Amino acid sequence: MAHNYSACRVAVLGASGFAGGELLRILARHPGMELVAAGASSKVGMPVRSLYPWISFEGSFVAAEDALAASPDLLFASLPHTQSMELLGAWDGGYAVDLGGDFRLRDPGVYREWFGAEHSHPDALSGWVYGLTEWRRPEIAAAARVANPGCYPTATILALAPLLAAGAVAAEGIHIDAQSGVSGAGRATGEGFDFVSVNENLRPYAVTGHKHIAEMEQELSAAAGSPVRVSFVPHLVPVTRGLLATCSAPLTGVASTEELLEIFHHRYKEEPFVRVMGAGELPATKGVTGTNVAEVTVRADARTGRAIAFCAIDNLGKGAAGQAVQNANLMLGFDEATALDTAGLAP
Amino acid sequence: MAHNYSACRVAVLGASGFAGGELLRILARHPGMELVAAGASSKVGMPVRSLYPWISFEGSFVAAEDALAASPDLLFASLPHTQSMELLGAWDGGYAVDLGGDFRLRDPGVYREWFGAEHSHPDALSGWVYGLTEWRRPEIAAAARVANPGCYPTATILALAPLLAAGAVAAEGIHIDAQSGVSGAGRATGEGFDFVSVNENLRPYAVTGHKHIAEMEQELSAAAGSPVRVSFVPHLVPVTRGLLATCSAPLTGVASTEELLEIFHHRYKEEPFVRVMGAGELPATKGVTGTNVAEVTVRADARTGRAIAFCAIDNLGKGAAGQAVQNANLMLGFDEATALDTAGLAP
Amino acid sequence: MAHNYSACRVAVLGASGFAGGELLRILARHPGMELVAAGASSKVGMPVRSLYPWISFEGSFVAAEDALAASPDLLFASLPHTQSMELLGAWDGGYAVDLGGDFRLRDPGVYREWFGAEHSHPDALSGWVYGLTEWRRPEIAAAARVANPGCYPTATILALAPLLAAGAVAAEGIHIDAQSGVSGAGRATGEGFDFVSVNENLRPYAVTGHKHIAEMEQELSAAAGSPVRVSFVPHLVPVTRGLLATCSAPLTGVASTEELLEIFHHRYKEEPFVRVMGAGELPATKGVTGTNVAEVTVRADARTGRAIAFCAIDNLGKGAAGQAVQNANLMLGFDEATALDTAGLAP
């Protein structure tokens, strides 16, 4: 795609949220994108710089409608579900990446089942591509509308899809546990997310019913070529950023750790943002803080006949804003890695 | 058992470790136990009060042999494995509770397999009772030697044994994920346990090979009445105290959350230190900090045909020193709850 | 005082807050106090056990008026300022300990200056004793009304009053820095106290204007026998419990660390809840977590002619609920240490 550098005018909806803020932080170093509007319904009129003192953008937060009125070339939306549906379903502008859940599911019936609401633009769904870059790169590169994956699905699909695609694990009997940092819950989340409730505490939540399950099953089924069901339990742990998925699946035959790792190495060897850890090392979220990187690995448990696959990401990076920019780079013809870090802020 | 209050003379081996310190903290309020010796090989000669300034005991740390020479009525040992084996296997004194792993496994062959060492006192093993209080109370009450469970087995057995005993879940296809606070690794653990490595980090460890698996399978098999295998993945998370186990097991038939909870309520209704959380609440480690309590619950996942059972404990409380005192209370005829807290230090 | 054990009927106002919860936790082990009412305006009708599952009390939270209607022998109030003033100023019952700020200042004019409100019961102020136990024990023992100190004043007065009373430091030029855990701000404190805002963050607040300054100056002036002014800066740091005060004051003459420590040792040698650290050790909040203990020490800085005095407390223990119970024990004739811990929950 022919791209005119320094000409891509970008608007961000939900710019005062955590994912929105991370988008602005990444875009600030993007040589080919220029912020033209920052939407934030609860902060209309407040200078963007009062929340992000480092930004060069001199405007104030505006309502979503006013951000769209700026006719951006590219729109990032990080809004509560149903709000995305309404705004983006009706938008006829150029490129859009939605970080919310409204356009990720192909089937409006599945949307209804998991979100408890009727989709307002079911006919628009077919125009959106599920934006897990490593698994849908050609479609994303050709798309004008990308539904950026949820943080949990990003990690679990990166860990399980290679094994399902290779037929190494079964489509039934999969159990996934995940731990997420608190920023994944978004800003201003109220009771239960105050420091005192989270610090020195470990707790599961949304057992059996997390909305992200629908995405995982849709995409893992696509990778497997047959319906996949997953049992999924998320946990809240006292970190700000970071998401770790531990995925246990029955092996379909005898397989060694080395054979499973070879599947990972083969699948991800060209990927700039997937770091396959070998038999002597395990993923850790600290290694990916502030980056767009996913650390993945897998082990065979011969005693139980199961594979254990892992993925660590920054929930605001590869799990949200990082992947959104990665996708936008692809859509618009930039180098896919533009403005994206691979060096984690460690320690 | 007739017990002479204020007469039980207690020695603690490994008294400078975390579990040892928690033992001293609990014993300090026990009206019927008196500390007579505190063993700590690395701190021989240091006043106990310099490490625990609140203690009334005025002596110094001594070598294990010197602690035994004090002829205690009751011995608590919290030592690295193989050290317990040597010291306790040869001890002919009255009552002993071992917090280490050397006397938990019935089968010396299993010990060899998981610990990579030959057991030095295989004939002594039959004299030891596995001290998960809620599942072996009569044997513990009659015992002179109790092998206190590991922290992970305590949590996972409390969560899974009722379901296996009731035939509600299958013995195969079980996957357990657990998260533990750093105190579980003991004091002075070196690289990887410094603040900077742990803080803002999530990571799995000992995948497929944690020693505690052997205990879990031994006791879960006993509860099930048939061999049980578990896939188990522990994780290190940035909390000091607290252990949460999330256990996923295939249901043997159709069952609702209410039916599974009824199994829990029925099994644990008389237990002073097991708190069954109902359908509207989930365990959290903060509720048990500093206590001997286990918070447990279970959910049925109808979509995947699995039960998800949870248990939260303080790894130094019910997961170590608390349960050790609970067992000693039983063995010596004290009220089982003596000196043990149920009110978590929250916030 | 003649006391009838198991007869002291206690009500707690503000029982759903952090200090209120800590009061209930301590009272649960008090052999001579029985909870008869738990007031919590925002949770009226909710079973107390749903918030504190370990409690034996079977009632529900009630409005403050209904708690008073239970005619308790002893009332603890942990309410926002001005609420205490109204409720306690008019109460004609037996014993009361107020954990709020309304009855701590002797001078209604000073109250107006720092709280920005007129005191509604100025005539009642003379009936209240400032409850820093170690400095006003005889008056507290004889009192029916005790104003429990704030957390910051507790720490700073314990550190500075011995030096001022001994004439070792000057009354001018004192600067105090303090760091407090987040539980000091109370439950449900909203923006800025969520996990993500507090974790991995260090920040000052209320610079030059914290309400607690008025208390500090009142009591330090009393100790010094002349007016004392202090510059005070509190900081919010990512811990749940714990408060550390670092107090820098000009020496009035040449003095060594040993001489200053001797003042501390002499002043506090009989105190069950003050732990004077010697020249080779420094206070740390971990040593006092969950207790009523204050760790204090002092150093002379010969180069600058200043004394640096330190105090570490648990802001909910000696800084709130612990000291409140200590005072109530004194008022009612119990052993002063009843139900109060000295062994910190460490690690």
Added chain:
Amino acid sequence: MAHNYSACRVAVLGASGFAGGELLRILARHPGMELVAAGASSKVGMPVRSLYPWISFEGSFVAAEDALAASPDLLFASLPHTQSMELLGAWDGGYAVDLGGDFRLRDPGVYREWFGAEHSHPDALSGWVYGLTEWRRPEIAAAARVANPGCYPTATILALAPLLAAGAVAAEGIHIDAQSGVSGAGRATGEGFDFVSVNENLRPYAVTGHKHIAEMEQELSAAAGSPVRVSFVPHLVPVTRGLLATCSAPLTGVASTEELLEIFHHRYKEEPFVRVMGAGELPATKGVTGTNVAEVTVRADARTGRAIAFCAIDNLGKGAAGQAVQNANLMLGFDEATALDTAGLAP
């Protein structure tokens, strides 16, 4: 200075430490610097990529001597004190920035007093410039040897020097409290720095005797034009990165917060890495995580006649590696901000 881009060959000594790692992270994005050698005495032979998997450099860690043998154009040294002295005092290469303490003090007698060792190259000291960029920019730009300031001096000098230079505060009676994240202590620091010792703990250390005091007094005296003495107390708090200095100094006359802020605004208005916070906001370390920014502000306390000045930095950023690169940019003629972030990783 004429600079040949992509030609500056850089060696880092101490590359496996925290500051060394941060240097590599920053240099990885520097368009004009190329890493040619990474020295790390304890890790000689280990591939650099095994510690920093994101790095493009393909070599292994080498001994310091071997790093120097690569004849780098620019040398960064982050070594324990006395090691820098020996290596850099004898080096005759081009440009060097030392992040250690050996070349910061002008007077070898002061070095002896605070470091307890004789300086091995006292004659070399005059060839080094103290690298607090904002206060010595012209000398740095002209220098071949820069002694990068310590983390505490960076923060305290940025906060106090404007007030001393303007005569607004006195040179005596200054007290500084500072809180530092644990990464400031370096990697592999042993007992007291493990997670369990640091988490949920607040403690002072090095009271009256921290080595950094000598630097502070040297540079603040230079700013004031007369000898300045400071009382300084550092504290260890449970954060990984971040340093906050709170500096209390007697005002020389009556001054308002606005007047003091005006001194700051005037002094720092052109500085790309100093963010002066106004009367309605206070510095916080979260705003500077991962950056080279210092947030500063000041308040007048009319009651006590003191100024309270604050500075928040990332101890590894402006407090170490960030400032080192800022200085190197100046020395070598790059734009001073090259490769340095101003957008803090928040949340």
